[in-house]
Amino acid sequence: MNATPYLTLIPLFEELQSERLIMRPYRESDAQALFEAVAESRDHIRPWLPFADTHQTVEESRDWIIHEQANWLTREDLILSIWERATNRFLGGTGIHPKNWEHRYFEIGYWLRVSAQGHGYMTEAVQLLTHYAFSSLAANRVEIRCDERNVRSAAIPRRLGFIQEARMRNHMAAPDGTLRTTLVFALIPSDLCRPLNEMPGDEKQRKTLPDHFVHRL
Numbered sequence: 001m002n003a004t005p006y007l008t009l010i011p012l013f014e015e016l017q018s019e020r021l022i023m024r025p026y027r028e029s030d031a032q033a034l035f036e037a038v039a040e041s042r043d044h045i046r047p048w049l050p051f052a053d054t055h056q057t058v059e060e061s062r063d064w065i066i067h068e069q070a071n072w073l074t075r076e077d078l079i080l081s082i083w084e085r086a087t088n089r090f091l092g093g094t095g096i097h098p099k100n101w102e103h104r105y106f107e108i109g110y111w112l113r114v115s116a117q118g119h120g121y122m123t124e125a126v127q128l129l130t131h132y133a134f135s136s137l138a139a140n141r142v143e144i145r146c147d148e149r150n151v152r153s154a155a156i157p158r159r160l161g162f163i164q165e166a167r168m169r170n171h172m173a174a175p176d177g178t179l180r181t182t183l184v185f186a187l188i189p190s191d192l193c194r195p196l197n198e199m200p201g202d203e204k205q206r207k208t209l210p211d212h213f214v215h216r217l
Contacts, residue, residue, distance in 0.1 A: 007074065007075040007076075007101055008073060008074060008075060010075055010101075010137075012072075012075075012078070013132075013136075016080075016128055016129070016132060017085070018124050018125070018127070018128045019085075019124070020084060020085055020086070020121070020124060021082055021083065021084065021085060021091070021121065021124055021125055021128070022082075022083045022084075022085050023080045023081065023082050023083075023094065023125060023128065023129065024080060024081060024083070025068070025069065025072050025078075025079070025080060025081070026065040026068055026069065026079065026080075026081045027065070028062055028065055028066065028069075030065060030081055030090065031058050031059075031061040031062035031065055032058050032061075033090035034055065034061045034064075034065070034081070034090065034093075035055050035057070035058045035060075035061040036090075037090055037091075037092065037113040038051070038052070038054075038055040038061070038113075039055070040113060040114055040115060041111075041113045041114040041115075044114040045111055045114075046175060046176075047147075047149070047150070047174065047175065047176065048111075048146070048147055048150050048153065048174075048175065049111055049175065050175050052175065075098065075101070076098070077095065077097055077098070078095050078096040078097070078098070079093065079094075079095040080093065080094050080095050080096075080129075081093055082094055082112075082121065082122075082125050084116075084121075089116075090113070091112060091113060091116045091121050092110065092111050092112035092113050092116060092121075092122070093110065093111055094108065094109065094110040094111075094122075094125050094126065094129060095108070095109055095110075096108060096129060096132075096133060096137070097109060099143070103140055103141075104137060104138050104139050104140040104141070105139075105140060105141045105143070106133050106137065106139055106141070106142050106143070107142075107143045107144065107145065108126060108129055108130065108133075108142060108143070108144050109144075110122050110125065110126060110153075110156070117152070122156055123156050123159055123160065126144075126156050126157075126160060127160055130142055130160065130187065134187075134189065134192065139189075140188060140189065141186055141187075141188050142162075142186065142187045142188075143184065143185065143186045144156070144157040144162060144184075144185045144186070145182055145183065145184050145185070146182070146183055147174060147180045147181070147182065147183075148167065148180070148181040148182070148183050149180070149181075154183055154185075157185035158185070161187070161191070162185035162186060162187050163185065163186055163187065163191060164183060164184070164185050165184050165185065165186050166182075166183070166184035167181060167182075167183055167184075168181065168182045168183075168184065169181050
């Protein structure tokens with residue numbers, strides 16, 4: 001497979017939209033909204049995410065955003081903010097983490113502010129981002145990893161038809177220092193044309209899968 005010679009020239013997007021959401025790279029003006037979302041969610045995200053005790057000031061959030069803007073330009077990391085279209089409320093973050101551009105291997109991560117839980121926002125966001133990875137980035141592999149104890153996080157790839165490929169015991173330290181078991185979910189292009197009755201998940205979940213996840217793009 002040919003290497004991509006100039007990563008900075010890979011075309012990306014200004015924003016992605018779904019029925020209820022807008023996803024776009026962070027702007028410096030988002031610092032206040034990001035700071036407030038992390039502040040309200042610290043206890044909720046602390047077991048799973050290492051940044052729970054960062055973003056202690058708006059200036060720290062602004063500094064983080066500037067670094068992520070640089071990563072976007074160099075294509076080292078593609079971090080996105082998630083906004084509710086109807087209200088322009090900041091909901092959380094997601095992103096495509098390139099593991100290997102040459103092989104088009106990507107990982108998706110995500111977090112949702114605590115007051116936005118229970119509305120299906122993150123499933124909608126990950127669905128849109130997964131479709132983008134396959135249709136626009138020619139992904140050969142899209143992966144999602146999470147702590148086994150994070151039931152809400154693990155439910156998203158299962159709901160979207162990802163294949164659980166691994167359960168890695170004592171894989172890495174969780175933010176609290178304990179060793180965690182990591183679940184690995186993935187999709188590859190051949191998974192996108194499987195008949196619905198061969199997709200993982202229960203019948204109700206399979207009926208909600210978008211057409212572009214079960215037909216070749």
